Amino acid sequence: MKTLKQRANRLAQNGTEAVHTLSRIASDEDAPAEARVSAATAILEFMYRSVEQDILVRIEKLEQDRGKR
């Protein structure tokens, strides 16, 4: 049975390959327009999701600080 760490490593590796694939498609001028738009959309959405994640972390920190007072 695979350990949790092995599974996590495999996921991270797949994620890295996925980002490479999206970047390659988004910048391939010979790829169909629909595919390029979809790839660029996925990359941008991922980027803005990480901004939202940062905001959530700051909110949690504020809530924790408030809880301590």
Next chain:
Amino acid sequence: MSPNVSFSGGSGRKGGNKKEQVLAAMLIEPTRKAAAESVGISPRTLARWLKEDSAFAEAYQAAKAELVESMTTRLRTNGIDAVATLAEVAKGSTSPNQAARVSAARTIIELVLKAHEAEDLGVRLQKLESERNSDENS
């Protein structure tokens, strides 16, 4: 895109030059591990710098924010054209690649709105954080 990253702790401090290099690498490499390896340091060293060097961690956050800001500016610049594209297609235009144009225009508009929300939340959070900091200092 070649990110322009500066780090005030980048010179005269232990590992300073590498820190500046890895900051730039983290903005273009898909993982932190890849960023660390691209400048010849171990992922463990990078993790330690992010955890223990608050100036380095803050410089990373600032570089990320700058990257997002420049992308948002570019999206906003194209927002008006995106609305015009949707309007043109809605009126019955039959240009080539119509589905892809609609999809691209819709994405631009959605992301501009999402960026606006995130900026608004960021400003409100900053206000709350400032109030908390002044409460702590009083």
